[in-house]
Amino acid sequence: MSTPVKKVPIHLQSAQNRLLIKNGKIVNEDEIVDNDVYVEDGVIKQLGRNLIIPGGTRVIDARGKYVMPGGIDPHTHFELELMGTKSVDDFYQGTKAAVAGGTTMIIDFAIPKQGESLLEAYDRYRATADEKVCCDYGLHIGVTSWNSKVKEEMAILARDHGINSFKVFMAYKDTFMLRDPELIEVFAACKDIGAVAQVHAENGDLIAENTKRLLAAGVTGPEGHEMSRPEEVEAEAVNRACVIANQVNCPLYVVHVMSRSAAEEVEAARRRGVIVWGETLAAALGTDGTQYAHSCWRHAAGHVLSPPLRPDPDTPYNLMIKLATGGLQVTGSDNCTFNSEQKALGKNDFSKIPNGVNGVEDRMSVVWEKGVQAGIMNPTRFVAVTSTNAAKIFNLYPRKGVIAVGSDADIVIWDPNRKRTISAETHVQAVDFNIFEGLEVHGVPEYVIVNGRVCVDECDVKVVHGYGRFVETPVYPPYVYDLISEREQKPRGVARTEVELKRYAEEDAAMAKAREAAKAAAATAAASAATIGNIYTNGSVDSLKPKLQNLSCVPTLPESAVVTPSAKGPRLEGQRNLQDSTFSISEDVDEARRACIRVNNPPGGRSAGGFWSVPPKEETEAPSQ
Numbered sequence: 001m002s003t004p005v006k007k008v009p010i011h012l013q014s015a016q017n018r019l020l021i022k023n024g025k026i027v028n029e030d031e032i033v034d035n036d037v038y039v040e041d042g043v044i045k046q047l048g049r050n051l052i053i054p055g056g057t058r059v060i061d062a063r064g065k066y067v068m069p070g071g072i073d074p075h076t077h078f079e080l081e082l083m084g085t086k087s088v089d090d091f092y093q094g095t096k097a098a099v100a101g102g103t104t105m106i107i108d109f110a111i112p113k114q115g116e117s118l119l120e121a122y123d124r125y126r127a128t129a130d131e132k133v134c135c136d137y138g139l140h141i142g143v144t145s146w147n148s149k150v151k152e153e154m155a156i157l158a159r160d161h162g163i164n165s166f167k168v169f170m171a172y173k174d175t176f177m178l179r180d181p182e183l184i185e186v187f188a189a190c191k192d193i194g195a196v197a198q199v200h201a202e203n204g205d206l207i208a209e210n211t212k213r214l215l216a217a218g219v220t221g222p223e224g225h226e227m228s229r230p231e232e233v234e235a236e237a238v239n240r241a242c243v244i245a246n247q248v249n250c251p252l253y254v255v256h257v258m259s260r261s262a263a264e265e266v267e268a269a270r271r272r273g274v275i276v277w278g279e280t281l282a283a284a285l286g287t288d289g290t291q292y293a294h295s296c297w298r299h300a301a302g303h304v305l306s307p308p309l310r311p312d313p314d315t316p317y318n319l320m321i322k323l324a325t326g327g328l329q330v331t332g333s334d335n336c337t338f339n340s341e342q343k344a345l346g347k348n349d350f351s352k353i354p355n356g357v358n359g360v361e362d363r364m365s366v367v368w369e370k371g372v373q374a375g376i377m378n379p380t381r382f383v384a385v386t387s388t389n390a391a392k393i394f395n396l397y398p399r400k401g402v403i404a405v406g407s408d409a410d411i412v413i414w415d416p417n418r419k420r421t422i423s424a425e426t427h428v429q430a431v432d433f434n435i436f437e438g439l440e441v442h443g444v445p446e447y448v449i450v451n452g453r454v455c456v457d458e459c460d461v462k463v464v465h466g467y468g469r470f471v472e473t474p475v476y477p478p479y480v481y482d483l484i485s486e487r488e489q490k491p492r493g494v495a496r497t498e499v500e501l502k503r504y505a506e507e508d509a510a511m512a513k514a515r516e517a518a519k520a521a522a523a524t525a526a527a528s529a530a531t532i533g534n535i536y537t538n539g540s541v542d543s544l545k546p547k548l549q550n551l552s553c554v555p556t557l558p559e560s561a562v563v564t565p566s567a568k569g570p571r572l573e574g575q576r577n578l579q580d581s582t583f584s585i586s587e588d589v590d591e592a593r594r595a596c597i598r599v600n601n602p603p604g605g606r607s608a609g610g611f612w613s614v615p616p617k618e619e620t621e622a623p624s625q
């Protein structure tokens with residue numbers, strides 16, 4: 001690893017503060033325009049032709065090149081302590097590699113260690129990263145346990161520390177994994193504070209079972225990793241997470257979508273109206289799970305990440321199609337690198353191979369090569385899936401993710417005609433392996449400008465240790481929460497006209513009247529009962545009814561109100577007679593209502609639990625108005 005370049009004092013930076021990028025094709029997510037870009041003090045100050053600019057400004061000629069927003073990699077794990085070891089790309093080397101590849105901002109995950117609180121994890125990451133990063137960075141926070149303190153700290157992080165996203169794990173049983181009731185609570189908590197929930201979607205219980213079974217059967221190599229967590233184990237969890245998030249109306253971001261069926265679940269959920277975004281990885285687009293069958297253990301183990309790469313060699317193409325057509329929206333790297341001796345921790349047991357691969361450096365090139373160069377996606381969509389969409393979801397837009405006046409001068413000048421071959425021999429990253437080894441890619445970041453400073457200059461990487469800043473991600477990203485609040489509208493009742501309201505008022509009055517009449521009738525009926533009982537003790541129901549109805553004081557009686565006298569004559573103990581009948585006023589009133597109310601099916605339906613909640617059958621079947 002080379003010695004880091006130290007931060008340049010601000011007074012020495014002035015000569016670098018003004019920059020004119022001429023003759024390039026400006027690519028944003030929505031259009032490509034021929035324009036010049038003038039940058040001053042880290043911000044895009046002017047866009048246009050024939051700009052009037054101060055003397056002494058550095059000019060870069062971008063003729064024949066694309067001038068695009070710098071990449072935003074929303075998924076890295078620098079210095080992550082995982083599976084008993086620590087990822088080797090630290091915040092310096094990792095962000096240096098990011099910049100070398102055209103990425104000008106990363107978002108890492110502060111994942112608490114055992115017993116560490118969320119705030120402690122956040123402080124630890126800030127303390128480590130702030131002084132090392134070569135480009136701007138943000139943080140997501142991992143929620144790996146659930147209690148009231150975690151909930152409180154989520155709110156504090158969101159309110160005071162610029163955190164708007166929290167990741168939960170449905171896998172990594174016994175360490176990070178949460179169960180459904182906890183997911184419900186975390187998602188609801190995210191929703192309450194205006195955050196985005198992120199999910200690692202794999203069924204952890206199934207993985208644990210499959211792992212035991214495979215190891216018992218003697219499958220110990222890296223191929224067992226994929227066998228223990230096949231596609232449907234991922235797809236099931238994606239669907240479950242989407243349903244849970246949808247039920248609590250929480251926006252969801254599914255990290256590292258690695259399989260076709262998982263991508264289909266995201267797409268299907270979006271079609272159903274679920275507020276969800278899917279992120280796939282450079283790894284999933286640039287290589288595949290056939291690597292797990294490689295005869296070299298180190299090579300196969302070098303590709304172990306979770307969810308795994310898929311053995312179907314068409315998967316990268318299919319995921320790229322999803323990315324190009326909107327089924328998936330973001331590309332991350334999930335950069336989490338381990339050297340040979342670290343991967344060797346799982347030499348005799350695939351479940352102990354530290355999970356993670358490279359990608360932060362090559363993500364932009366891989367997406368360009370497999371997407372744009374392959375003719376599947378155009379440069380505008382490239383910008384959307386490598387930068388703008390992440391900026392919007394995590395509320396960095398329009399500060400980041402767009403070439404516009406007032407935006408941060410995070411810019412990549414991309415030469416689509418230049419080629420390079422990816423190799424661990426030449427890459428900037430600290431790791432000793434590259435999953436894209438030997439892949440020839442078109443599209444090279446010739447210049448990378450980070451906050452107005454040229455940090456890749458004619459392909460020469462010139463980053464500054466600690467130059468980057470922590471960038472807060474404010475809660476309630478409008479891109480996300482506008483959709484949520486649209487769905488948030490209170491359940492609406494039926495809008496009724498004045499005429500209808502008047503009619504129902506009249507009907508209410510009629511009911512009250514009927515109720516009074518029924519009360520009186522019941523009283524009279526009770527008084528008459530002794531007489532009736534004396535006369536008809538041996539009568540049948542049929543013979544009894546007309547007689548009862550002939551008594552003018554008795555209203556039309558419901559069937560249930562008619563007492564069947566015993567065939568044996570006098571009433572036996574416990575049998576009802578008219579004197580102790582349980583036929584109630586309310587039943588009677590109900591019957592009266594049936595008789596007097598004309599239209600009982602309110603227009604547009606009924607509200608649950610109210611007047612209309614138990615309609616008589618014929619009303620249910622009446623056509624709604």
Ligand code: URP
Pocket residue numbers: 077200256304305306307334336355356357
């Ligand atoms: O294998 C992976 N993905 N390692 C990093 C941790 C995670 O789950 O994102």
Ligand code: ZN
Pocket residue numbers: 200255256306
């Ligand atoms: Zn994950």
Ligand code: ZN
Pocket residue numbers: 075076077334336
């Ligand atoms: Zn990850």
